[in-house]
């Protein structure tokens with residue numbers, strides 16, 4: 009039995025249209041399924057929590073973007089008893105990039121119904137102010153999170169999504185946020201005991217997957233199946249250089265530039281001198297000054313197109 013969790017609002021309403029085009033295929037093929045359309049923010053988390061409360065084995069298929077994947081993962085009660093399928097319909101779709109999920113919804117559905125391979129994916133966990141939140145792709149503090157915060161309230165996103173230019177949303181908002189953000193002094197401590205303080209920090213992100221922000225390959229070597237997080241800190245650079253590095257990051261050509269520090273770790277503690285925006289998978293978290301980020305001991309089985317754990 010497949011359980012579909014559908015965000016009809018993903019990519020400004022495309023989610024509903026895609027589901028309406030796929031559901032007849034399920035009926036024609038006689039696939040046993042049940043489907044839930046999310047009604048509002050965090051509904052996907054509640055659904056996933058309730059559906060997996062029985063402790064049984066489940067296959068949950070997410071139709072939506074990175075935000076919906078994040079919400080579903082946040083609700084699953086028994087990660088190792090759950091298999092995740094994915095039909096990418098978001099604006100950013102960073103979760104889809106590493107595993108190379110097909111962008112064609114029909115192909116993505118075929119993959120779910122006849123799984124060619126599985127990947128056991130790590131799940132990130134961020135702890136802040138007595139709360140914790142899971143993530144699939146990345147969690148970050150500073151500029152990247154400020155962009156996510158702005159994207160949620162931006163009127164640009166629906167307009168650009170309608171023009172099939174959804175990916176441009178993040179690039180344009182990034183330029184806007186670069187102008188307003190005040191760089192902070194941030195200390196990053198890794199699980200090997202090494203600590204480094206960065207003055208004028210633009211952002212620090214802990215990445216399970218290589219891409220965030222709709223295609224910026226900030227940590228090219230990040231692999232969601234290797235039990236490690238890759239951390240990028242960007243500090244001490246001018247706004248102009250930041251724009252230049254963002255362009256380079258789309259091709260992963262930024263990694264050797266001064267002002268960029270990338271490390272691999274299992275756990276990270278981040279402390280900032282001022283409260284900064286935080287995000288998990290592009291979903292905003294309130295301003296924070298400190299947080300701990302690690303990987304959960306349990307993994308989540310994901311239906312993938314091929315031998316994904318060796319992909320980059």
Ligand SMILES: Nc1ncnc2c1ncn2[C@@H]1O[C@H](COP(=O)(O)OP(=O)(O)OP(=O)(O)O)[C@@H](O)[C@H]1O
Pocket residue numbers: 015016017018019020046047048049050051071072073074075076077079097098099100101102290291
């Ligand atoms: N029925 C709904 N109406 C409005 N918003 C919803 C609804 N259901 C879920 N949401 C919210 O939509 C937000 C964005 O969803 P999603 O990530 O799937 O799409 P996206 O923003 O287009 O893609 P991406 O995250 O890849 O850029 C999530 O924060 C989710 O809480």
